[in-house]
Amino acid sequence: MESATPHNPLAVLLVETCKQTILPALRTRPGVWCEAISTFVDLPRTASRRDGYAAPSPEAAIRWMRATVRTVASVLGPHQAGQVLKHWVDGPGSARACDRLRRGESCSLTLYPGIEHLTLQARPVRFLPLAAADGGPPCDSGGRPPLLRGRRTVR
Template structure:
């Protein structure tokens, strides 16, 4: 007797990466602004993404954070890869004047998205996000 074919669950593990800033507002507290978010398949991909971004912004960091970032680029990312591989979240932060920037990653499970009766899901189902919410802004072919 043959067993019926059962497709895999389609659930996959990955890491969700975010780049955000916080700048003290006038008056009450500060506001977090998400500038970019994307998924990564491996902890190494997470570190490649963070390392590239840190290197681009390095010259704008405060002197103490510039030194700390250089040290992290030379040694710290290996600890981060190990922590991510163990299922722990990770974040790297730095200051540029009054603005604090943060790159973070955390393990997630992605559920499969099904096609609708009218066809595949639209571009909004893709993992990358656009932080621009300006009226009429066109991002990758869809309107916000």
């Protein structure tokens, strides 16, 4: 690249244009990306994402993970189900995981329901705003989609 000198007017014009162009800062928001990944035992290349969730906070991420563990516990053996429910869902395991997320660290939990391993993992991220395809306001600015506004949802 050529340097900007009086002998190179194109480079001077380029430098002046760059000085005048100020890019707006991206408005990211903190959150936690959560996903459930299953892998067949003894076949590591079979990993596939079963579910994902963009949590707005570490607490929301842990709620998602706890709900998923409760759902999967029904297919675990009685010993493993008891251990994971006692330690991770109802005990200190989920609180420790939440603390890790608050410190900016990731957390994970692997369950072994049979021939597949299910790994739940969460990691802190910065989410970019969603852009509307038609040039309108960002998709995430209005909350619920127009068809669902005014309706109550049960959670």
